[in-house]
Amino acid sequence: MNPSxxxxxxxxxxxxxxxxxxxxxxxxxxxxxxxxxxEVPGAGxxxxxxxxxxxxxxxxxxxxxxxxxxxxxxxFVSVSNGPLVASRAFARFNVxxxxxxxxxxxxxxxxxxxxxxxxxxxxxxEFGGFPLTLRLLALEQRFDPDSATWQRAATGVPWEEPGGxxxxxxxxxxxxAVSDTLLMSVAVAEDSLMKAWQDEDGGxxxxxxxxxxxxxxxxxxxxxxxxxxxVGRQFPVPQAQQWDERTFVLDPPLPPTGSELRIGGLPAxxxxxxxxxxxxxxxxxxxxxxxxxxxxxxxxxxxxxxxxAERAIEARRVSLxxxxxxxxxxxxxxxxxxxxxxxxxxxxxxxxxxxxxxTFLVARxxxxxxxxxxxxxxxxxxxxxxxxxxxxxxxxxPEFQPRLRLVFSSAPKFGVP
Numbered sequence: 001m002n003p004s005x006x007x008x009x010x011x012x013x014x015x016x017x018x019x020x021x022x023x024x025x026x027x028x029x030x031x032x033x034x035x036x037x038x039e040v041p042g043a044g045x046x047x048x049x050x051x052x053x054x055x056x057x058x059x060x061x062x063x064x065x066x067x068x069x070x071x072x073x074x075x076f077v078s079v080s081n082g083p084l085v086a087s088r089a090f091a092r093f094n095v096x097x098x099x100x101x102x103x104x105x106x107x108x109x110x111x112x113x114x115x116x117x118x119x120x121x122x123x124x125x126e127f128g129g130f131p132l133t134l135r136l137l138a139l140e141q142r143f144d145p146d147s148a149t150w151q152r153a154a155t156g157v158p159w160e161e162p163g164g165x166x167x168x169x170x171x172x173x174x175x176x177a178v179s180d181t182l183l184m185s186v187a188v189a190e191d192s193l194m195k196a197w198q199d200e201d202g203g204x205x206x207x208x209x210x211x212x213x214x215x216x217x218x219x220x221x222x223x224x225x226x227x228x229x230x231v232g233r234q235f236p237v238p239q240a241q242q243w244d245e246r247t248f249v250l251d252p253p254l255p256p257t258g259s260e261l262r263i264g265g266l267p268a269x270x271x272x273x274x275x276x277x278x279x280x281x282x283x284x285x286x287x288x289x290x291x292x293x294x295x296x297x298x299x300x301x302x303x304x305x306x307x308x309a310e311r312a313i314e315a316r317r318v319s320l321x322x323x324x325x326x327x328x329x330x331x332x333x334x335x336x337x338x339x340x341x342x343x344x345x346x347x348x349x350x351x352x353x354x355x356x357x358x359t360f361l362v363a364r365x366x367x368x369x370x371x372x373x374x375x376x377x378x379x380x381x382x383x384x385x386x387x388x389x390x391x392x393x394x395x396x397x398p399e400f401q402p403r404l405r406l407v408f409s410s411a412p413k414f415g416v417p
Contacts, residue, residue: 047292050282051405054296054394059276059372061325062393062402064257069268069383072145072247076121078386079134079208079248080216084306087216088163088209090143091246092202093224095194099237106230111194113227113236116171116184118208121218124311129213132175134182139204140165145247163251164207194226202244254307254388259395261298261402263343263379264313265388270378271298272324272331273402277362277371281406286366293407294362295355296375298391299400300348309387313343313379317356320374333376340380348389362406 054060071077077089098107118134143164144154152158159165170193173184186193197203210217222243227236254265262269273296280286319334343354356377365371379385392400 045409046284047407047409048282048284049405049407050284051297051403052281053398054275054402054404055398057275057278057404059274060394061274062261063272063325064260064262064269065272065324065331066257066262066265066269067267068270068378069266069381070146070247071249071266071383072245074248074266074383076124076218076220077208077246077248078216078250079210079219081210081212082214082216085216086163086251087248088207089219089246089248090139090145090148090164090205090207091222091243092205093197093241094202094244095198095224095241097198099228099230099239101230101237106232108198108228109231109233110229111191111226112229113225114186114190114194115225116186117223117225118173118182118184119220119223120180120182121220122178122180124218126216127178127213128215130176132210132212132215133172134175134184134217135172135209135211136170136184137207137209138167138170139207140167142204143247145245148247148249149253150249150251163249166207166209170206190226194228205245250307252306255304259393260301260390261393262388262390263315263377264309264385265307266383266386268379268382269388270376270382271391272320272374272376274320274324274372274374275404276373277365281408284408284410286408289366289408289410291359291363291366291406291408293405294358295405296358297403297405298354298356298377299402300351300354301390301392301396301400303345303349304388304390307387309343309345309348309385309389311385311387312345313385313389314340315343315377316340316380317358318376318378319361320376322374324374324376331376336380343389345387345389354391366408 054062077091078087079089080087096108098105116136139153141153141157141159141164144157147155150163153164169187171184171186173182175182208219208222223240224242225238225240227238229236254267257269261271263271277286316336318336321332321334324331337357341354341356348354356375358373358375361373361375365373392402394401
């Protein structure tokens with residue numbers, strides 16, 4: 001017969017429960033499978049922050065590749081008359097033989113009311129004083145937009161006079177104050193000029209120069225406006241067209257790239273790197289480590305004497321799909337960072353390092369079998385700024401050499417029971 005519950009007082013029941021609890025605790029402290037405080041999983045994990053010069057990496061290579069964008073495909077031309085840097089713009093207008101109307105396409109009989117409208121980027125221009133005169137001068141020799149320089153009209157074809165063989169004045173205009181537009185009146189026979197451009201596909205082209213106080217203009221476009229009368233028609237059909245071929249030349253030109261790493265400028269320059277992760281870094285094996293942060297640190301050199309970047313350069317890291325050190329076609333690029341890096345001239349001039357995040361690439365390389373990393377650093381997009389900046393390379397003095405920084409945790413060690 002089972003005892004009635006009231007035969008065990010409440011106090012007795014509490015005492016029995018307490019004894020059971022003590023027995024369980026005693027059993028736990030004597031468990032042979034338990035771990036001591038120094039044997040907890042992950043107790044041997046150590047996080048390290050290591051920065052080394054890339055000269056210590058046996059497989060590091062760096063280079064600058066120039067020519068991805070030329071003055072001929074920049075969204076502006078530079079026109080200046082400064083004592084340190086002078087620049088002139090060259091362009092052509094290919095006037096059409098026929099004009100399409102709502103009813104038909106007809107040849108041009110005569111050209112009337114010709115004028116040129118110059119668009120100026122006032123934010124990026126520097127006005128030293130007024131009045132300023134802009135002149136359009138005919139070129140005596142045909143220029144090639146992709147290879148013209150201050151000294152030559154085309155590859156292997158020098159100018160008779162440096163800066164372009166300038167002929168008769170085609171048009172001119174006076175700028176009395178800061179303005180984003182300037183209307184230039186034509187100084188020659190309008191119909192003859194237009195038919196010459198029509199017959200010769202723009203002919204030799206023309207040069208745009210500025211005269212007056214020291215000035216640096218960034219011209220975004222020149223628009224040719226005219227009123228052609230078509231064959232068989234009585235009234236003109238107003239037309240407007242932008243320049244077809246254009247470029248600008250500089251005196252002095254941008255210097256050729258050397259061992260320094262350059263970004264920006266026109267022709268546009270990009271920085272390329274290639275390296276393989278070592279087996280160990282800072283005396284610690286990289287086998288099985290977890291990468292928390294990885295970056296390449298670039299150290300800016302002093303500002304160039306001329307053509308130093310005056311506007312911020314928006315730069316972006318890109319992965320490379322080919323070897324940037326092989327001669328031939330331009331190296332194809334792969335994915336790029338969604339967020340770019342802003343290179344501000346004031347910070348670069350003060351020596352502020354530039355950090356390029358490589359965490360994902362390095363973490364993937366550590367986890368995989370392929371430890372080679374190829375990356376590029378480019379202006380985004382190319383040809384947006386005329387100036388450039390340079391950084392130290394692996395060939396530079398030690399204080400300017402790029403550095404590789406890794407923050408990583410070693411693989412956890414588990415105690416043996």
